[in-house]
Amino acid sequence: MNIFEVLRRAETGDYIKEDDFNMKLFTENKKLVAKYGIRCDRENVIVDDDEMADNLFAAALDLCEAMGFLCIDTNRVIRFSREELLLAMETAPKEMLLGEGKDARVMRARRVGDGRKMTVCGGCPGTPLPEELFLPIMMSYAAEPLLDIIIPGSLVKIEGMEVKTGGPLEIRATRQELIWTREAFERYGRPGTHIYAAGESSATALGTLAICNERYMRTTDSHMIPVLSELKTDYIRLARVMTGQEYPAYTTSLMDPIIGGFAGGPEGAAIVGAAAILFATAAYGVQMHCLHAIHNKYVAVSTPEGMWMDSIIGRAFARNAPISILADAWTMTGTGTDELLYETAALAIAQELSCLHTDALGATNGVYPNCSGLENRLFAEVVDAVFHQNMTAARGNEIVRALVGKYRHSFEAPDFGLPFDEVYDAKQIVPLPTWQARYDRVKEELFGMGIEFRF
């Protein structure tokens, strides 16, 4: 559907107050969870129940019809028919070439049993990075050959001044992030690598507008447009749609269903997440989606509820309407800890076996700059092993259960680990011996648990 029709509906749709919309969503969704028998299994977070995955997809379509997509600037509901939603899914690309030249990578809409491995995105989504460490941290990702595409972190200061939402420095910050990310790619001989979700510091349309230039975001890169929680949009998001479509770069949505919020529990959040994918495909015209389960208490995706929610959505779309879905991999803990590596491995197994791609690791839930290339390397290595050893969902669930047991204590008392320059030599861009030794030891342990690393 073209953006003009979306805007027209945002002006003329039925009126509803936002609070009433929220409560209606809660009520409708509760009925759908019961009607379709959606049940979260916290012990088996990788879903291989096809009937339930299909039911989730059907429930999401029902929810879309019942609710519509609320524009909070107009308080009007943008409505889509079931046919319009399915048509949008059908016409969304099933295969894309992301990046340029020899560094370009294919991202495919995954299907169950299609014999394809995920596209691995490395980086530190949503993580505030200090100016002086931005380039070294991005170099630590560029140095990892198994990372297919890379997402930058967020610059929080420029020239020592804090970047404010909607302020002039949002322009400078979004541009500088891309300049330094590209420089990191060039230093490691991969200048054509796709930058995923360019403009991380852009909370408004300013940043997106600022980077629509080949010097910053190339048309072979992508930028991100969130769906507001739950099932809402606004003029800022729609302005970014307009900007991206006319530039045109690839676009990815972002949906953050809150487990325990207006959607209800993990089952309700899964329905809302799937509905958000349908709306974002139709209203934003995106080519890929970023799925980010938010646990109302712990935030992290590495909770059993978060991994289950992502998994059932991945399987539901792989079976019913394939499209590229990347899942965020936010962890409780930070770099330099064993727990981060366990969380990393669990997320990698769960996402690979759920027909998802990944949107990289957000260590410490993206709060502290305690991140590095090494945990991203582990993520990619686990994905590779899971794929090549043809790991089953049942085996994956066994290993994930064991891993959750190793980091469960982190939900209440997370170890945030250390900043990048205390785990890496920030000039040579290599892990310091202590971090390397910890990684080696945990990797050995993971091998003993049944992950057959090839590298």
Next chain:
Amino acid sequence: MSGTLALIGASLYDPQDKSAAELAREALEGGVPALDIVDALSAGITELGKRFEDMELFLPDLMMGGKAMQEAMEVLTPALEAQAGGEAAQKKVKIVVGNLEGDIHDIGRDILATMLRVGGIDVLNIGNNVKADTFIDKAEEMGADAIGLSSLLTTSLPYARDVVGLLEARGLTGKYKVVVGGGAVTKEFADSIGALYGSTAVSAVDVIKEACL
């Protein structure tokens, strides 16, 4: 706790045919002391919070339970004041809460506002994307004790520093306790601007009460 009182408490997390306010009124008319009813409501709201934390109940349940508690307390207030023998009621903390400029992630703030209300604090919830100066204007209008600043966006946090700076510029430093919280906020950041830190909505209630009472 008697059956009636247990029912009043349970009505906050397990809605009955009658609201908590109606049940409270009936109990009061039946001769149950107002303080006993308050105790029952407190037990009910504690259970509601626990079930929310355990993910047996969700944000809308929390909001509805908080509203029901407020309505029941309004029924009880005259009796509580009479019971206190006409003495001045206990000081009630007042707070203005909102999301910092540029931030429109209101769900966390709504949880906070609900938890504050059920904790007996007067809350003026001024919404999303609030300019730094507006927080102070609203606090002045309300006669607030504290200003609560929420943000999920790292790039909106500098506006928290602006609130503190504007308080100083307007000669109001120390008049209001400033509390920050939300996904992007760390204790280190709160310390750096001289604000209090609420790591979760539940902990923020205790932090604010401790600072203001």
